[in-house]
Amino acid sequence: MNRFNQYDPGSRTDLLKWQLVDFIAERGDNGEHGDKGEHGDNGEHGDNGEHVDNDEHVDNDDPVDNSPKSSEEIQKLLSNIRPDMHVPVEERGETPEALKYPLYPHQQLSLRWMSDMEQGSNKGGILADDMGLGKTISTLALMSSRKSVEDVKTNLIIGPVALIKQWEMEIKKKLKPAHKLSVFLRYGASKAPYSKLKTFDVVLTTYGSVGKEWKRYRDRVIAAPQGYDLMADHDLHKKCPIIHPRSKFYRVVLDEAQCIKNRTTQSSRAVHQIEATYRWCLTGTPMMNGVWELYPLLRFLQIRPFCDLLTFSQVFRSITSKVSSSSSSKHQKSAAMKQLQAVLKAVMLRRMKTSQIDGKPILSLPDKTENEELVTFSPDERSFYRDLEGKSQVRFNRYLRAGTVGKNYSNILVLLLRLRQACCHPHLTDFVSVGTTEISEDAMLTVAKRLEAAAIERIKEKAGDDFECPICYDVVSDPTILVPCGHNTCSECFASLTDTSAEDNIRSGKESGSAKCPECRGAAEPTKVISYTAFMKVYMPEKAAAYESDDEFTDSGSDDDEDDDEDDDNEYLGSLKKLANGSKSEDKRKGKARAKEVTPSMLKNLRYEAGRSAEGRRRYMNFLRDNWEDSAKVSQVIELLKRFQETDEKTIIFSQWTALLDLIECQIKEKLGIRYCRYTGGMTAKNRHSAVDDFVENPCNKVMLVSLRAGNSGLNLTAASRIIICDPFWNPYTEMQAVDRAHRIGQQREVQVHRILVKGTVEDRIVELQQHKRQLVDAALDEGDSNGLGRLDANELGYLFGVLPAAAAAASVSRAAAASRAAAASRAAAASSSRGRG
Numbered sequence: 056m057n058r059f060n061q062y063d064p065g066s067r068t069d070l071l072k073w074q075l076v077d078f079i080a081e082r083g084d085n086g087e088h089g090d091k092g093e094h095g096d097n098g099e100h101g102d103n104g105e106h107v108d109n110d111e112h113v114d115n116d117d118p119v120d121n122s123p124k125s126s127e128e129i130q131k132l133l134s135n136i137r138p139d140m141h142v143p144v145e146e147r148g149e150t151p152e153a154l155k156y157p158l159y160p161h162q163q164l165s166l167r168w169m170s171d172m173e174q175g176s177n178k179g180g181i182l183a184d185d186m187g188l189g190k191t192i193s194t195l196a197l198m199s200s201r202k203s204v205e206d207v208k209t210n211l212i213i214g215p216v217a218l219i220k221q222w223e224m225e226i227k228k229k230l231k232p233a234h235k236l237s238v239f240l241r242y243g244a245s246k247a248p249y250s251k252l253k254t255f256d257v258v259l260t261t262y263g264s265v266g267k268e269w270k271r272y273r274d275r276v277i278a279a280p281q282g283y284d285l286m287a288d289h290d291l292h293k294k295c296p297i298i299h300p301r302s303k304f305y306r307v308v309l310d311e312a313q314c315i316k317n318r319t320t321q322s323s324r325a326v327h328q329i330e331a332t333y334r335w336c337l338t339g340t341p342m343m344n345g346v347w348e349l350y351p352l353l354r355f356l357q358i359r360p361f362c363d364l365l366t367f368s369q370v371f372r373s374i375t376s377k378v379s380s381s382s383s384s385k386h387q388k389s390a391a392m393k394q395l396q397a398v399l400k401a402v403m404l405r406r407m408k409t410s411q412i413d414g415k416p417i418l419s420l421p422d423k424t425e426n427e428e429l430v431t432f433s434p435d436e437r438s439f440y441r442d443l444e445g446k447s448q449v450r451f452n453r454y455l456r457a458g459t460v461g462k463n464y465s466n467i468l469v470l471l472l473r474l475r476q477a478c479c480h481p482h483l484t485d486f487v488s489v490g491t492t493e494i495s496e497d498a499m500l501t502v503a504k505r506l507e508a509a510a511i512e513r514i515k516e517k518a519g520d521d522f523e524c525p526i527c528y529d530v531v532s533d534p535t536i537l538v539p540c541g542h543n544t545c546s547e548c549f550a551s552l553t554d555t556s557a558e559d560n561i562r563s564g565k566e567s568g569s570a571k572c573p574e575c576r577g578a579a580e581p582t583k584v585i586s587y588t589a590f591m592k593v594y595m596p597e598k599a600a601a602y603e604s605d606d607e608f609t610d611s612g613s614d615d616d617e618d619d620d621e622d623d624d625n626e627y628l629g630s631l632k633k634l635a636n637g638s639k640s641e642d643k644r645k646g647k648a649r650a651k652e653v654t655p656s657m658l659k660n661l662r663y664e665a666g667r668s669a670e671g672r673r674r675y676m677n678f679l680r681d682n683w684e685d686s687a688k689v690s691q692v693i694e695l696l697k698r699f700q701e702t703d704e705k706t707i708i709f710s711q712w713t714a715l716l717d718l719i720e721c722q723i724k725e726k727l728g729i730r731y732c733r734y735t736g737g738m739t740a741k742n743r744h745s746a747v748d749d750f751v752e753n754p755c756n757k758v759m760l761v762s763l764r765a766g767n768s769g770l771n772l773t774a775a776s777r778i779i780i781c782d783p784f785w786n787p788y789t790e791m792q793a794v795d796r797a798h799r800i801g802q803q804r805e806v807q808v809h810r811i812l813v814k815g816t817v818e819d820r821i822v823e824l825q826q827h828k829r830q831l832v833d834a835a836l837d838e839g840d841s842n843g844l845g846r847l848d849a850n851e852l853g854y855l856f857g858v859l860p861a862a863a864a865a866a867s868v869s870r871a872a873a874a875s876r877a878a879a880a881s882r883a884a885a886a887s888s889s890r891g892r893g
């Protein structure tokens with residue numbers, strides 16, 4: 056039975072049942088979660104590694120639930136489709152009296168559309184305008200023109216922590232004093248009960264804050280005794296003032312709504328539970344990988360019947376299934392894509408910078424020029440990279456022959472990480488141990504026994520479920536677990552957490568160099584962490600054995616090379632260690648010998664000491680200067696900055712690695728002597744805001760060094776018109792978001808983007824995969840047909856390592872394109888047949 060028919064979410068009596076039934080139904084037998092990682096055993100995969108158990112959907116030739124209630128809900132939904140770009144001027148929304156500045160025409164249309172959505176059955180929707188088109192202003196216009204006339208008046212705005220202060224500033228700057236809104240910032244140490252929150256016009260909070268509330272709420276409800284009265288639990292209401300069913304908001308707005316794209320995360324489940332009259336998603340990237348990322352948005356918006364997982368899976372699963380040659384399969388996929396397009400048309404407004412209104416571009420921004428800066432390795436760099444690539448290929452081939460690519464997926468990504476870092480600077484592979492696990496697998500088994508008893512039980516309870524990183528909110532199947540507290544992060548965020556603790560401590564005036572657990576603020580030491588695999592071996596050996604027996608991506612290759620593989624692996628480990636520690640016989644630069652032997656442990660210790668004091672930071676930067684080893688990319692960055700200094704234009708430099716930003720910072724000091732600032736995830740929110748203010752307001756501050764994950768979304772940095780991207784990221788939309796920090800409303804200059812790439816390396820192949828991904832996702836959002844884009848498969852991984860031809864990877868990434876062409880041909884044939892009958 057459809058859960059919509061089982062519980063009416065509109066009934067206050069059944070509210071708790073409805074909210075928990077979605078959580079419980081997503082868990083399989085024995086309390087295991089329906090999503091069995093990224094490759095379950097007997098279910099069907101979505102297009103982002105999404106897994107739906109067979110017991111979560113019912114096979115049906117007709118993918119649409121034809122029950123009377125479902126049909127009525129679909130009719131109501133489709134009634135919300137209305138013109139969005141072809142509205143006469145006199146019928147467009149006018150600039151509200153409260154705003155200081157007039158709306159652009161496309162923002163007037165946004166206001167009209169959003170007002171219509173709130174007055175229709177949707178009670179909200181997805182504003183998915185391209186980055187930089189002013190979604191924040193459109194939302195402020197809606198809040199100003201459609202205020203509550205009842206007791207419930209509060210607009211709840213949820214976003215990444217980096218955007219909370221920006222929302223506060225926009226509200227102050229864009230509204231007239233006579234129409235100002237009262238604002239409360241609720242995150243970090245700033246707490247307040249609902250009785251206080253409801254007195255404000257606007258409450259700003261973060262995904263992390265509501266995610267933690269959901270966990271407290273869930274734990275209390277699950278442990279509640281028979282006869283428990285949720286509505287009478289005043290203590291829980293005080294601890295969970297946002298998601299408790301007794302709390303009610305007038306409007307809830309999710310900024311950067313793609314943050315809830317993983318439906319199993321705490322933040323995604325939390326926002327779904329918030330009580331509000333109107334609900335909105337703001338995102339320039341509603342879909343980065345595939346159709347499954349839309350479900351959490353529809354669930355939050357309560358768009359019936361597709362906010363039900365069962366119905367969503369029934370209707371749209373064929374879009375994500377593999378291509379079949381049968382005409383019925385092609386027809387089903389084509390029909391499902393048309394249904395998806397109809398649903399999006401009913402709930403989403405999306406305009407690009409190139410869209411037109413009245414025959415004119417909706418926005419006249421200065422031009423954006425994108426340049427590829429192709430650099431060439433020095434002989435030493437090339438030798439280092441080729442050796443590392445060859446040894447990585449040995450390891451990957453071993454996995455491929457053994458059929459264990461899937462089981463070793465994380466290890467393979469680490470190998471790729473080393474290659475990507477070697478493209479930037481040889482020292483990055485030295486830095487890799489800083490902020491990551493500096494502990495062997497055997498040592499992990501010992502460290503795991505130091506976990507607190509409560510932590511062991513807490514982790515065991517998540518068996519079969521995915522973990523959620525509390526920093527980036529991504530789903531993680533094998534997280535980094537801190538000892539003894541047992542809290543977890545993803546490996547990338549743990550590296551960022553420890554790598555950037557130095558900056559945080561120095562800027563805060565602290566002497567302690569230890570990073571802090573993002574959950575309990577306990578110490579986060581690289582030598583006191585374990586993997587989930589190590590945890591299972593100690594506390595859940597049967598589950599560990601089952602995990603290790605998984606033979607994902609089986610290959611037809613012979614096992615006769617097993618002994619050779621072991622030799623290759625030992626050779627790989629020894630050679631990689633030699634590479635990492637450096638070769639004494641070849642440790643000379645042209646013209647002069649190095650001042651001293653530079654080893655990974657030396658760099659690690661210096662960087663650690665940099666986090667203990669300002670003096671340690673000074674010694675660390677001086678060491679980099681005195682023992683400088685050049686790289687093609689860093690040299691190119693400095694040459695570009697030299698060129699830019701001839702103008703008064705400002706520059707943003709993006710990299711995925713804060714260690715590379717350290718190296719660039721060293722050369723800026725040594726060769727340019729100009730003022731700069733940093734913006735990284737390890738900085739406090741206050742320090743990040745101060746850095747942005749200084750960069751924007753101080754004409755002497757010409758350069759901002761930004762970590763890609765911390766600064767790719769939400770920031771408004773139109774003071775800059777030059778952008779340098781040091782290293783390509785897997786997802787092209789992450790880079791696009793970064794560029795649009797500058798190329799957006801308010802930009803007065805032409806924007807020049809410089810992407811620095813090394814030809815003939817893994818970066819070539821990353822860029823090619825980016826292009827495929829961009830074409831397919833853009834096709835879906837532009838009402839084309841698309842197939843799922845999940846994680847990299849064995850062919851794509853082989854291509855990235857250069858051990859399989861481009862054709863193999865192209866075949867993998869282009870399956871969706873084949874489906875698109877087949878569906879287009881099917882539509883054309885149907886249209887021709889229809890004309891013939893007419």
